[in-house]
Amino acid sequence: MSVTGPQLLVAMDFNDINDCLALARQLDPQSCRLKIGKELFTTAGPAVVESVQKLGFDVFLDLKFHDIPNTVAGAVKAAANMGVWMVNVHASGGQRMMEAARESLVLFSHKPLLIAVTVLTSMDQSDLNGIGITETPEAMVARLASLAKLSGMDGVVCSALEAGAMKVQQGADFLTITPGIRPASTEAGDQRRVVTPEQAIANGSDFIVVGRPITQAEDPAAACAQIVNSIQ
Ligand code: C5P
Numbered sequence: 001m002s003v004t005g006p007q008l009l010v011a012m013d014f015n016d017i018n019d020c021l022a023l024a025r026q027l028d029p030q031s032c033r034l035k036i037g038k039e040l041f042t043t044a045g046p047a048v049v050e051s052v053q054k055l056g057f058d059v060f061l062d063l064k065f066h067d068i069p070n071t072v073a074g075a076v077k078a079a080a081n082m083g084v085w086m087v088n089v090h091a092s093g094g095q096r097m098m099e100a101a102r103e104s105l106v107l108f109s110h111k112p113l114l115i116a117v118t119v120l121t122s123m124d125q126s127d128l129n130g131i132g133i134t135e136t137p138e139a140m141v142a143r144l145a146s147l148a149k150l151s152g153m154d155g156v157v158c159s160a161l162e163a164g165a166m167k168v169q170q171g172a173d174f175l176t177i178t179p180g181i182r183p184a185s186t187e188a189g190d191q192r193r194v195v196t197p198e199q200a201i202a203n204g205s206d207f208i209v210v211g212r213p214i215t216q217a218e219d220p221a222a223a224c225a226q227i228v229n230s231i232q
Helices: 017-026 039-045 046-054 069-081 097-101 125-130 139-152 161-168 197-203 222-232
Strands: 008-011 032-037 059-065 084-091 113-119 155-157 174-178 206-212
Touching: 008 059, 008 197, 008 222, 017 039, 017 046, 017 069, 017 206, 032 046, 039 046, 039 059, 039 139, 059 069, 069 084, 084 097, 097 113, 097 139, 113 161, 113 174, 125 139, 139 155, 139 161, 139 222, 197 206
Parallel strands: 008 032, 008 206, 032 059, 059 084, 084 113, 113 155, 155 174, 174 206
Antiparallel strands: none
């Protein structure tokens, strides 16, 4: 799959539609796309998606669907009806769930990219043990990425540190969307294994997800432009 358009996805982690729109108006849809997650979508609903689309932005609807196949298929279809550019599901929902999600897009001429979450980066070995999984997080990521590919997903969310290995394992066309990005000059905050935008792209990230270094910047437009320049 060829990657076209902006590779920078700005995480709009707000709990108020007005804060989201105030920031979106300062950004350029030619330079970035917007990621809308659970907090903002639960607060503001489809109206926020429509509002930023009207400003010209592509939307990654980051709701990480995980449910029975029929329900996830319906949710993915609803996302496609909203005209989102990318949507995601949990690979741990299984092959039939992912295939149902893929199947739900068959009749759409403009299909959203369908991305899988493998293992949440907040989960370590002891968390996995707690839910009865004895393999390492790395082994589980690789196993679920293979299952996601087999089930027709377009790619996965992963660490930029894993993007190169992901491309080797799953092929260059399998998309990698990587959070945990910090320009060299900014605070890591609660992110642990951070990678600069340049390094992430060099490692094989197709899209980088950046939140606070842009949303909390004094000049978000300048912060965005600096990142875009660094990856061109
Ligand atoms: O502000 P920051 O750049 O850390 O935001 C990163 C975004 O990516 C947040 O929306 C966060 O929920 C999301 N994310 C992440 N790590 C993952 C998956 C998603 O940081 N493994």
